[in-house]
Amino acid sequence: MASNESRRVSDLETLKAFGHPLRMKLYRALYIAGSATASQLADQVDEAVSLVSYHLRKLADHGLIEEAERQGGDGRERWWQPASKGLNFHEEDFSDAPEKVAVHAAVGRLSFDQHIEMYRRYLDSARSWPPEWRSAASSSEYLARLTHEELSALSREVHELIDRYEELGRAREEAGDTEGRENVAMHLYAFPFRT
Known part of the structure; x- marks a missing residue:
């Protein structure tokens, strides 16, 4: 990660760019990996490499991710990394116009929906985790x-x-x-x- 600080997203265009289901998943996967190629991320999200590359470039256009140092393998592949330690979105940055309020709310709902889906997948697969992981998990x-x-x-x-x-x-x-x-x-x- 380039910056050890979280980035406060306060402009509507960047919020809109982030507010896409696949881009949110890609950002999350990249954050966990630290750095990855479009091919590696495409395998994780089960999408075509060309589609993943397109969405990674959109995230990069808004400074949410950036190119990372190449790590072995195919020298032609671009490596990506998050541009900051994380992202945060504050309601007060988007409260001065109805469109901003609506986009902020929509991005919040989409993020929440993805969180719910992640937790549902855990609940559905909980018995496949060892007992120590099941007991460490909490709700x-x-x-x-x-x-x-x-x-x-x-x-x-x-x-x-x-x-x-x-x-x-x-x-x-x-x-x-x-x-x-x-x-x-x-x-x-x-x-x-x-x-």
């Missing part, structure tokens, strides 16, 4: 009465904790500690609601 709902300041502080602390574990895992993997390591998704949603 919880927490309900609290907080102010918006408290919710902001909680969100910040949770993100810092996850960042710490993600950095620890990457450092250990880079040092050769790959035994028993799997991709792990953690989806958190914190939002106000009224009964």
Whole structure:
């Protein structure tokens, strides 16, 4: 990754570019891999290499991914990597026009739908995972009465904790500690609601 910081996406065109189902899947797969070619990603998402290449170029056009250093193999293939540690989208950046509100909401729904699909696949295949992985997995709902300041502080602390574990895992993997390591998704949603 070029930048160790998350990128705050605040322009509508970049949000629209990211808001495509295949591009979201490709970004996620590339983020997990660290770097990959279109051919490698096409195998993961079960799409044609030409289609994957097209969508990777669209992500690159908006600075969401970038070319990476070539890693062996076919010297003609381009390697890609995320351009930042992650992406975040804030409602306030898209609240000044109805089209921006609609696109932000649509991208949020699409992301949520993909999260649900990932979790459903896990539930459907849970028995194929060893017991230690099934017991390590979790699904919880927490309900609290907080102010918006408290919710902001909680969100910040949770993100810092996850960042710490993600950095620890990457450092250990880079040092050769790959035994028993799997991709792990953690989806958190914190939002106000009224009964």
